Amino acid sequence: MTAPLAFVDFTPGQVFELGSYEVSREEIIEFASEFDPQPFHLDEEAGAASILGGLAASGWHTASITMRLLALGVLNSSTCQGSPGIEKLLWRKPVYAGDVLTARMEILAVRPLRSKPGLGMITMRLETMNQSGAMVMTYENPALFGMRSNNT
Amino acid sequence: MIRYFEDIAIGDEMELGSHTFSREEIIRFAEKYDPQPYHLSDAAAARTHFGKLCASGWQTAGIFMRLLVQKKQALEAEAKAQGNPVALTGPSPGLEDLKWIKPVFVGDTISYRRIVSGKTESKSRPEWGLIHGENHGINQNGESVFFFKSNVFQQRRDRR
Numbered sequence: 001m002t003a004p005l006a007f008v009d010f011t012p013g014q015v016f017e018l019g020s021y022e023v024s025r026e027e028i029i030e031f032a033s034e035f036d037p038q039p040f041h042l043d044e045e046a047g048a049a050s051i052l053g054g055l056a057a058s059g060w061h062t063a064s065i066t067m068r069l070l071a072l073g074v075l076n077s078s079t080c081q082g083s084p085g086i087e088k089l090l091w092r093k094p095v096y097a098g099d100v101l102t103a104r105m106e107i108l109a110v111r112p113l114r115s116k117p118g119l120g121m122i123t124m125r126l127e128t129m130n131q132s133g134a135m136v137m138t139y140e141n142p143a144l145f146g147m148r149s150n151n152t
Numbered sequence: 153m154i155r156y157f158e159d160i161a162i163g164d165e166m167e168l169g170s171h172t173f174s175r176e177e178i179i180r181f182a183e184k185y186d187p188q189p190y191h192l193s194d195a196a197a198a199r200t201h202f203g204k205l206c207a208s209g210w211q212t213a214g215i216f217m218r219l220l221v222q223k224k225q226a227l228e229a230e231a232k233a234q235g236n237p238v239a240l241t242g243p244s245p246g247l248e249d250l251k252w253i254k255p256v257f258v259g260d261t262i263s264y265r266r267i268v269s270g271k272t273e274s275k276s277r278p279e280w281g282l283i284h285g286e287n288h289g290i291n292q293n294g295e296s297v298f299f300f301k302s303n304v305f306q307q308r309r310d311r312r
Binding site for chain 2: 034035036037038040050051052056058059060063064065067068071072075076080081082083084085086087088089090091092094119144
């Protein structure tokens with residue numbers, strides 16, 4: 001087993017491909033029913049009549065799917081200790097039923113924390129694209145990481 | 153939020169209601185969308201600075217959205233029953249400054265509030281305007297746990 005990625009292993013400019021996720025019609029409706037029950041996230045006709053132009057996933061759903069890809073792609077094999085928030089999130093295009101989303105993460109900045117010895121802040125930029133290569137969502141995400149993995 | 157863009161005033165404030173986070177729903181959300189150890193088990197969370205199981209920040213955000221939409225739908229039903237017009241709300245182009253200020257633990261009750269902080273006419277979509285909001289989540293001890301600045305399209309009265 002390889003050691004988890006720690007603060008010292010990340011450098012600005014590094015890029016991680018996080019894999020892909022197919023968004024089904026059923027899942028769009030299931031997520032929206034629980035968290036965002038607006039008509040254009042629940043119903044084809046209402047979606048078609050809206051700015052979105054078709055049944056489209058809640059933006060919170062796109063963000064949650066990207067979170068899953070980031071957790072499984074990098075964070076769960078790292079010393080990540082959570083995130084204080086999200087900056088500049090843009091929902092740039094609708095995500096429609098059947099879309100296959102692909103996410104990538106780029107390291108923007110790394111900064112040790114004086115207030116929390118042993119931890120550092122890493123700012124990541126997330127980009128989520130659809131199967132046509134169009135960007136559907138971007139955001140910046142600072143997160144805390146342990147400085148070194150325990151077994152190094 | 154059922155009023156037309158022109159009729160919404162900066163400073164308008166609305167209580168959206170509250171939600172108590174159960175262990176089951178925290179784990180169910182995390183398994184599907186945020187499978188990091190501190191969202192899945194107490195034992196794993198105890199090894200981090202969180203100390204105990206806490207909700208995914210995206211779940212805290214999702215519950216905000218649910219309460220916002222439910223509030224809007226209740227106001228809509230009331231307006232329609234009285235024969236009053238209801239303005240359409242569109243999607244959101246994005247958000248800024250989302251902060252997960254404190255963890256949300258099992259059994260915490262979060263109350264959400266939305267304040268209108270600005271308005272922008274849309275040049276590209278003249279039948280819509282953008283409403284800017286500041287959104288807060290506060291736990292049962294009165295501590296802020298969640299915040300973000302929202303931007304949402306709202307229908308204009310004079311351009312229908």
